[in-house]
Amino acid sequence: MSSTPCIRIRNLVKSFPAGASRLEVLKGLDLDIALGAFAVITGSSGSGKSTLLHIIGGLDSIDSGEVVCCGVPIGSMQESRLPSYRKEHVGFIFQNHYLIDDLTVQENLVLPGLMNGLEKELIRRRADGLIERVGLADRREHHPQQLSGGERQRAAVARAFMNDPSMILADEPTGNLDEHNTEIVMQMLTEIVQEKEKTLVLVTHDMDLAATGEEIYKLSEGVLHRI
Numbered sequence: 098m099s100s101t102p103c104i105r106i107r108n109l110v111k112s113f114p115a116g117a118s119r120l121e122v123l124k125g126l127d128l129d130i131a132l133g134a135f136a137v138i139t140g141s142s143g144s145g146k147s148t149l150l151h152i153i154g155g156l157d158s159i160d161s162g163e164v165v166c167c168g169v170p171i172g173s174m175q176e177s178r179l180p181s182y183r184k185e186h187v188g189f190i191f192q193n194h195y196l197i198d199d200l201t202v203q204e205n206l207v208l209p210g211l212m213n214g215l216e217k218e219l220i221r222r223r224a225d226g227l228i229e230r231v232g233l234a235d236r237r238e239h240h241p242q243q244l245s246g247g248e249r250q251r252a253a254v255a256r257a258f259m260n261d262p263s264m265i266l267a268d269e270p271t272g273n274l275d276e277h278n279t280e281i282v283m284q285m286l287t288e289i290v291q292e293k294e295k296t297l298v299l300v301t302h303d304m305d306l307a308a309t310g311e312e313i314y315k316l317s318e319g320v321l322h323r324i
C-alpha cells in the first residue's frame with residue numbers, strides 16, 4: 098500500500114437545519130486515508146456516517162474545515178464543479194442498488210460511461226468486462242426487477258467501476274442482503290478494488306464485515322476514533 102494521501106480531512110464541521118436551530122453532526126472531524134487503502138466506518142444509526150460519505154463523494158456541502166480528496170480541495174470548491182469531481186473520482190454503491198428499472202443491466206452500466214463522454218467502444222468493452230467480472234454475463238439483458246437482490250447489488254458494484262474512479266464509496270452495500278450474498282458481493286467488491294488499485298471506504302453496521310477492513314473507524318460524537 099502506498100502512503101500517498103487519497104482523503105485528507107481536517108476539522109470538518111457539518112450541521113443541518115433543525116427547526117429554529119441547527120443539528121451539528123460532524124464536530125471537527127479529522128481523517129486520513131491513503132491511496133489504495135480499505136477503510137471501514139462504523140457507528141450507531143444517526144452518528145453521521147452517510148453524511149461523511151456524501152461529503153467525501155461531493156454530494157453535500159460543509160460548514161467549515163478542510164476536505165481534500167484525490168488532490169481536489171472539495172471542501173472549498175464551488176458547487177458547480179462537484180459533478181465533474183464526482184465523475185472523475187467517485188464510484189458510489191448504496192444499500193439500495195439505484196439501478197434504473199427501464200434499462201437492462203448492460204444499459205445501466207453504459208449510461209455513466211456515456212454521461213462521462215467516454216468513447217463508445219471503450220464503454221462497451223468496459224461494461225462487458227465488468228458484467229462478466231461480477232458473474233452476470235447471462236443476465237446482461239435482464240432488467241433490475243428480473244434479478245435477485247444479490248444480482249442487483251453485483252450490478253451496482255460493476256456500475257461503480259465504469260468510469261474508472263479513484264475511490265469507491267460504499268454505504269451499507271450489503272444492508273439488504275443475506276449472509277451468503279453479503280459474502281459474494283463483498284468478495285467481488287474487494288477483489289475488483291484490489292485488482293484496479295482503488296481506495297475503498299465502506300460504511301457498515303455489521304461488525305464482522307467491518308473487521309475485514311484494513312483501517313477501522315468508529316464515528317461517535319461527531320468525530321472518528323480508530324478501533
Ligand SMILES: Nc1ncnc2c1ncn2[C@@H]1O[C@H](COP(=O)(O)OP(=O)(O)OP(=O)(O)O)[C@@H](O)[C@H]1O
Binds near residue numbers: 114120145147
Ligand atoms: N438533509 C438533512 N437534513 C436534516 N438533518 C439531516 C439531514 N441528513 C441527515 N440528517 C441528520 O443527521 C444525522 C446523521 O445522519 P446520517 O444519515 O449521516 O446518519 P448515519 O450514521 O448514516 O445513520 P444510519 O446508520 O441510520 O444510516 C441524523 O440525525 C439525521 O437525522
Ligand SMILES: [Mg+2]
Binds near residue numbers: 146147148268
Ligand atoms: Mg446512513
